[in-house]
Each structure stands twice: as C-alpha cells, then as structure tokens.
Amino acid sequence: MNNPIIKINNLNVTFGKKQVLKNINLQIYPSTINVFIGRSGSGKTTFLRSLNRLNEELGAKISGEIFINFRDRCINVLDPKTNLPLLRRKVGMVFQTPNLLPGSIAPNILLPLKLIFNYNREKQRQKMVKALKKVYLWDEVKNRLNAPANTLSGGQQQRLCLARIIALGPEILLLDEPTASLDLHSANKIENLILQLKKRYTILIVSHSLSQAKKLADHLFIFRDGQIIKEYHTSNKINKKMEEIIEFF
Numbered sequence: 001m002n003n004p005i006i007k008i009n010n011l012n013v014t015f016g017k018k019q020v021l022k023n024i025n026l027q028i029y030p031s032t033i034n035v036f037i038g039r040s041g042s043g044k045t046t047f048l049r050s051l052n053r054l055n056e057e058l059g060a061k062i063s064g065e066i067f068i069n070f071r072d073r074c075i076n077v078l079d080p081k082t083n084l085p086l087l088r089r090k091v092g093m094v095f096q097t098p099n100l101l102p103g104s105i106a107p108n109i110l111l112p113l114k115l116i117f118n119y120n121r122e123k124q125r126q127k128m129v130k131a132l133k134k135v136y137l138w139d140e141v142k143n144r145l146n147a148p149a150n151t152l153s154g155g156q157q158q159r160l161c162l163a164r165i166i167a168l169g170p171e172i173l174l175l176d177e178p179t180a181s182l183d184l185h186s187a188n189k190i191e192n193l194i195l196q197l198k199k200r201y202t203i204l205i206v207s208h209s210l211s212q213a214k215k216l217a218d219h220l221f222i223f224r225d226g227q228i229i230k231e232y233h234t235s236n237k238i239n240k241k242m243e244e245i246i247e248f249f
Helices: 044-050 084-090 107-117 121-134 154-167 184-197 210-216 235-240 242-246
Strands: 006-015 018-028 033-038 061-069 074-076 091-094 172-176 202-206 219-224 227-233
Touching (some): 018 044, 018 227, 033 044, 033 210, 044 172, 044 202, 074 084, 091 154, 121 154, 184 202
Parallel strands (some): 033 202, 033 219, 172 202
Antiparallel strands (some): 006 061
C-alpha cells in the first residue's frame, strides 16, 4: 500500500462550548474515494472543512495534527505559518449548493486563473477548456460560454464548480453532499464522474446516501457524535457489510 496522503492525529474541533469533533485519528491514501456517512450533525462536514481550515473562518477552536503529503511537499495543515491560499488550491472543496461566481460561464473558471496565476488570455483559455473536458461539460457549454452561469442545470452547475477547482491544480477533492440537490439522472452523472476522477485525485465525500457509498467508496467511515466509530475498507467488504452499516443510522 502507498504511504498515506493525509494523516490525522487527535483532531478536535470546538465551536463555542460545543465540541463537534472528538479525537479523530485516520489515514487517507492516494487515488482513493473515501466516503463519510452518518446522521445529520454528526460532524461530517466539519471534518471535511478541517482539511483546508475553513472552520476557522467560523470561529472554531482546533487542536491535533493534520499532515498532507503533496507530490512536491508535506504541509502541516494546522501550523499558523501554513500558506492558506496554497492549501486551499491543493485541497479544493465543492459544496452541496453550487457556489457560482456572478456572471457568465467562462469567467467562473477564467477569473480565478487570472487572479491566482496571472496567466495570459490564451493560457487561461487552455486551462478552462481542459478543466471543462475533464468534467465532461465542454461539449455542453462550448457554444454558450457567455451565457449566465445560473442558466445551467443543477448538475451542470455542480460540474462547473468542480471544473473551476480542477483548473487550479488540486491533488485532493473535498465534496460535501455533491448530489444532494440533484435529480436522479444528474446525480448519476456526478457519481460516474467521481469514479473517473479517482484516477487523478484523492477524493473525500460527505454523503447521506448508502447507495452512493456502496457505488463509490473504496473506504467508508461512519460518523456518530463527532467521532468515527467504524471503518470499512475495499468495496467488497463494504457490500458484504451493508446490513451492518444500515444499523448505524
């Protein structure tokens, strides 16, 4: 087995007087899909947001260790000296509700590329086209790049947000309920896309769907009351243990 890309030791997250995460210890391995399930309020999304330090923006107090081994460097995530823009570019997050930038489709990808890398227009366009092709959206939008982004369907909007993250060169993708607001057909498209993206990225997903977990997960983690109470590894074991997994709900 490869060395872990993420290693977490005794992670605790507290908001005010409420401790949301309690002594989380786990390892995540490269090019795997890791699904986190559990009841609402069990700490899943807070855990995901810990990996690129978004919880701090909400006033959280955090202790423990998170180390990420990128291809060119190891980052101590919780070190106060950590470069947050770099961390959030390397660990990109797609939220449950598509967070589109105002305006048309193309600037949703071009503007971040310009601001972060200062690419010229030709380089920006090349990166945009490549990212849209990776999420199988290019053929659907190539003739209407100047149309408002909010005229896209829900599934297309979610793929556009994913393309924006991919254009910035991440190594890890954090997906928080990526299909929760989509119809069955659009959700199936996103799930199939995630399976394809595993070849290039390490993926962590928060989900309420057991069928989605069964379809996608290489590793499955069960959250309850801020703790990971059970882990299942390899898709065969997950399928065999599905009745047991259902009992945690």
